[in-house]
Amino acid sequence: xxxxxxxxxxxxxxxxxxIEDEPQIxxxxxxxxxxxxxxxxxxTTGEDGLIEAATRQPDVVIVDLGLPDLDGLEVxxxxxxxxxxxxxxxxxxxxxxxxxxxxxxxxxxxxxxxxGVGELQARLRVALRHAAAGDSGEPTFTxxxxxxxxxxxxxQVDGKDVHCTPIxxxxxxxxxxxxxxxxxxxxxxxxxxxxxxIEQAHYLRVYMAQLRRKLEANPARPRYLLTEPGVGYRLAxx
Numbered sequence: 434x435x436x437x438x439x440x441x442x443x444x445x446x447x448x449x450x451x452i453e454d455e456p457q458i459x460x461x462x463x464x465x466x467x468x469x470x471x472x473x474x475x476x477t478t479g480e481d482g483l484i485e486a487a488t489r490q491p492d493v494v495i496v497d498l499g500l501p502d503l504d505g506l507e508v509x510x511x512x513x514x515x516x517x518x519x520x521x522x523x524x525x526x527x528x529x530x531x532x533x534x535x536x537x538x539x540x541x542x543x544x545x546x547x548x549g550v551g552e553l554q555a556r557l558r559v560a561l562r563h564a565a566a567g568d569s570g571e572p573t574f575t576x577x578x579x580x581x582x583x584x585x586x587x588x589q590v591d592g593k594d595v596h597c598t599p600i601x602x603x604x605x606x607x608x609x610x611x612x613x614x615x616x617x618x619x620x621x622x623x624x625x626x627x628x629x630x631i632e633q634a635h636y637l638r639v640y641m642a643q644l645r646r647k648l649e650a651n652p653a654r655p656r657y658l659l660t661e662p663g664v665g666y667r668l669a670x671x
Contacts, residue, residue, distance in 0.1 A: 482508055
């Protein structure tokens with residue numbers, strides 16, 4: 434266990450395990466999260482991070498990819514062997530292939546360094562909501578003027594019914610189940626079309642364009658169905 438692991442705060446706020454070897458980042462996040470009532474547990478290596486994640490039972494894990502012992506992708510894969518805890522990657526590896534690899538390994542979100550604290554806090558709030566809900570979600574999802582009632586299989590924008598084809602609806606509800614998270618193209622293709630179609634990215638582009646035409650006031654500047662360039666898509670959640 435890392436000698437710099439911090440003791441739990443008296444407040445019973447959400448627990449975060451931070452696996453990060455850069456002292457400046459740890460100090461910054463320690464001050465930020467502690468002031469907001471989070472319980473923060475720190476580890477400077479992948480092995481120590483795995484121990485912290487197993488023993489602390491956190492609500493969220495934040496992991497750097499460039500750790501001194503294990504690659505962060507390996508840490509993610511090993512956590513995913515036994516836990517569905519939300520994992521946010523915080524890394525200087527900003528290439529699209531690194532983001533896709535992290536998401537495919539099981540990460541829920543990816544924030545590139547240097548990062549804004551407001552962005553990280555927003556991603557953390559989304560992760561905590563999923564942790565609290567067990568990722569089961571509510572039968573009715575609402576953001577802005579978009580409303581998806583999964584019991585009635587009804588989609589509305591600004592109170593008006595929107596007809597979706599079966600595949601469009603399956604794509605939309607897949608995004609709803611993971612609202613606020615980045616989903617890679619491979620993840621979406623696997624969930625919507627099946628494992629045999631994970632290389633058919635053109636399917637996804639076509640149906641995403643159709644959904645945007647139906648749901649967005651301006652499909653060229655979407656409010657709900659957001660693109661993570663070269664990585665995948667995110668459904669806005671706030």
